[in-house]
Amino acid sequence: MPPLSRVAILSPIPPAGRAGGVEVFTRQLAAALGGAEVFAPAETPSGAPSAWAHLGLEAPRQAVRPARALREAHRREPFDVIVSNGLCGWPLTLAPLPVPMVQVYHFTLAGLACQALRRRGDRFTTRRIGGFFDRMAGVGKVVVAVSDSVRREVAAHYGHRATVLPNGVDVGLFRPGDRGDAREQLHLPPDARIVLFVGRPEYAKGFDLLQELTTSMDDMLFLCASRPVPGSARLEFRGDVPHDRMPLLYRAADVFVLPSRYEGFNLSLLEALACGLPAVTTAAAYPFARDAPVLASVVDPPTAAGFAQALRTAADRGPRAEIREWIAREHSLDAFRARWDRFVRGLAQPDSRRAARPPAYGS
Numbered sequence: 001m002p003p004l005s006r007v008a009i010l011s012p013i014p015p016a017g018r019a020g021g022v023e024v025f026t027r028q029l030a031a032a033l034g035g036a037e038v039f040a041p042a043e044t045p046s047g048a049p050s051a052w053a054h055l056g057l058e059a060p061r062q063a064v065r066p067a068r069a070l071r072e073a074h075r076r077e078p079f080d081v082i083v084s085n086g087l088c089g090w091p092l093t094l095a096p097l098p099v100p101m102v103q104v105y106h107f108t109l110a111g112l113a114c115q116a117l118r119r120r121g122d123r124f125t126t127r128r129i130g131g132f133f134d135r136m137a138g139v140g141k142v143v144v145a146v147s148d149s150v151r152r153e154v155a156a157h158y159g160h161r162a163t164v165l166p167n168g169v170d171v172g173l174f175r176p177g178d179r180g181d182a183r184e185q186l187h188l189p190p191d192a193r194i195v196l197f198v199g200r201p202e203y204a205k206g207f208d209l210l211q212e213l214t215t216s217m218d219d220m221l222f223l224c225a226s227r228p229v230p231g232s233a234r235l236e237f238r239g240d241v242p243h244d245r246m247p248l249l250y251r252a253a254d255v256f257v258l259p260s261r262y263e264g265f266n267l268s269l270l271e272a273l274a275c276g277l278p279a280v281t282t283a284a285a286y287p288f289a290r291d292a293p294v295l296a297s298v299v300d301p302p303t304a305a306g307f308a309q310a311l312r313t314a315a316d317r318g319p320r321a322e323i324r325e326w327i328a329r330e331h332s333l334d335a336f337r338a339r340w341d342r343f344v345r346g347l348a349q350p351d352s353r354r355a356a357r358p359p360a361y362g363s
Contacts, residue, residue: 005080005348007036008070012059012088021267022085022106024243028168029083032337033344036083037073039066056125059087060133067091080348087130089137096140100347103141105150107264109134110157115284116204116262131157142347146265147287165343168336169270171328174247176276176319182251189221193315196253196277198225198268199260206259206282211235212304217311225249250275254315259302260285269296274327276319280310295323
């Protein structure tokens with residue numbers, strides 16, 4: 001099979017940035033597409049929020065420079081396909097290049113504002129200002145959504161039609177292992193029942209619900225792969241764990257919890273299931289196709305009492321080998337690579353500018 005076309009990827013996260021979902025996705029996609037060239041901001045904004053951020057314009061502003069660098073690289077040696085993530089693709093809508101352009105939505109800012117932001121001002125700037133640029137990023141491009149729920153949101157909020165290409169996970173790295181050895185390496189008690197939470201300690205991720213759970217589940221140890229939060233004495237924080245060390249946390253735990261109020265397709269959930277860890281989540285965070293098997297316990301509505309019962313039941317039941325097997329078949333990096341390979345090859349055909357249909361998901 002001939003090599004893939006020359007592909008560029010626009011990412012909102014710099015190569016040395018935090019190992020969040022979009023950065024992991026970008027690394028996986030670049031590898032899947034034969035070493036695509038990634039363009040991203042030079043650094044992640046830090047410190048106090050800028051005036052741009054208060055106006056909802058920091059992310060759109062950060063998108064301009066990498067888009068300009070991509071255009072300059074394209075003039076020197078043209079790309080065959082360009083892939084942009086989130087609203088960082090909006091500058092290419094104003095000044096498009098004469099090649100197929102793909103816009104990937106991991107979630108929508110409009111959906112985030114509606115479902116998971118508490119402050120009225122945040123909801124306004126995220127939905128109206130951020131959402132304007134988020135919608136613009138998909139105009140004139142072939143649109144991809146990472147889950148069916150994101151596909152529906154992209155249509156409802158932005159009027160775009162999207163193809164679903166789901167996320168993948170490195171099932172060679174994220175696989176079952178010895179629980180006792182993992183706990184010994186992490187200095188965790190060998191006989192504790194451990195609940196694992198991975199994510200930012202914020203309202204959208206349901207962190208307040210997690211804190212509430214600790215008051216009624218003193219028989220379990222709550223382990224958090226996130227930065228420490230004052231006033232959370234019953235949570236054991238491990239900070240930002242390097243991605244290649246995350247399998248140890250999944251193997252050490254008895255059950256994974258994802259109490260998010262909003263998600264597109266959470267990679268930590270995929271990683272936990274690939275490690276054979278039973279998972280409990282919300283309806284808003286459950287990303288799998290409707291015809292897929294039931295892969296996690298869903299608490300709906302998401303209450304502390306409901307989560308406490310589901311977590312104990314899942315921990316008692318233990319891992320299910322068939323879930324790991326399904327994830328390894330449908331969401332491995334090989335499956336991810338095959339979908340994107342076919343998709344991009346279809347776009348790069350000189351006689352076609354339509355998206356090729358990817359292999360059926362969930363079949």
